Amino acid sequence: MINRELIRIKIVQLIYAYYQNGNRNIDNAEKELLFSLSKSYHLYNHLLALIVAISKEARRRIDILSARAKREGTPMPSEKFSFNKFAIQLEENKMLNEFIDSQKQIWTDEVELVRKLCNQIEQCTIYKEYMESGDDSYEEDRELWRRLYKALIMENEDLDQMLEERSLYWNDDKNIVDTFVLKTIKRFEPGTKRSQELLPEYKDEEDKDFARKLFRATILNADQYQRYMSDASRNWDFSRLAYMDVVIMQIAIAEMLTFPAIPVNVTINEYLDLAKAYSTPKSAGYINGMLDAIARYLVDTNKLLKPLADRSEQGRMKFVHHDDAQ
Secondary structure, three states, X not given: OOXXXXXXXXXXXXXXXXXXXXXXXXXXXXXXXXHHHHHHHHHHHHHHHHHHHHHHHHHHHHHHHHHHHHHHOOOOOOOOOOOOHHHHHHHXXXXXXXXXXXXXXXXXXXXXXXXXXXXXXXXXXXXXXXXXXXXXXXXXHHHHHHHHHHHHHOOOHXXXXXXXXXXXXXXXXXXXXXXXXXXXXXXXXXXXXXXXXOOOOOOOHHHHHHHHHHHHHHHHOHHHHHHHHHHHOOOOOHHHOOHHHHHHHHHHHHHHHHOOOOOHHHHHHHHHHHXXXXXXXXXXXXXXXXXXXXXXXXXXXXXXXXXXXXXXXXXXXXXXXXXXXX
């Protein structure tokens, strides 16, 4: 589940914090990085467990309504939503239950929020159309939760606030983790029953190594990378750069030099996106020119042994090597 986009975000955050911390210890900082990434996987499981919590709340309501219907001799309420086939399968899922068992509390201490979400679901058009539909298939049940998640859970201020209060590590994670929850819902099949596989924490050990190597290379080679930046910005006032810009470029250079299989244009585009999200409005254009100039210098001097894709001339800058600067 933890992909390279999320890893890059975490490394930007942790490298920035590392330089703000007077007591710098790279081993402790690396542990913090891996812990932060593991919390993202916890969030993924928490959000899947939220579907289960809402379904249990729906069944509690059905029990109350059914008891009233028996007393009053009125028609029994529909159990279609409360016993949604996909939600029941998720509730019984072996991997999710192993995670839940390892945690002290999963949504039991957030009863009001779960009930509010249940109210919002019962009032929305998606739910009403589902309840009125004659389709009783597993596919419709699964599609209902995909649509409800996109409509009511992905953008929910109350939920976002609660998650932020519960863990500082979740502040910037939810948008990415939401995509993995939706992917998981789509992958569920009735035949797998409780053994349906959820996404693993890491796709493979290579991604975990990517996080460690990129983090360490950024810190251990900081002086050399910043020299490249200083030289590339000869006609700019490097000292007035936003500090986040320096961090982002430093990590981008580390990725270019440490991972030969990743194309340079992919690396630059990834960090331009991060600049747009985490730095100033003008940062992306400046970083684009800087990284392009640095990449060309590294290729020309055989420090970077991979080809450069053609990039826009806009923002390109002439690189002046430190030794040649007057």
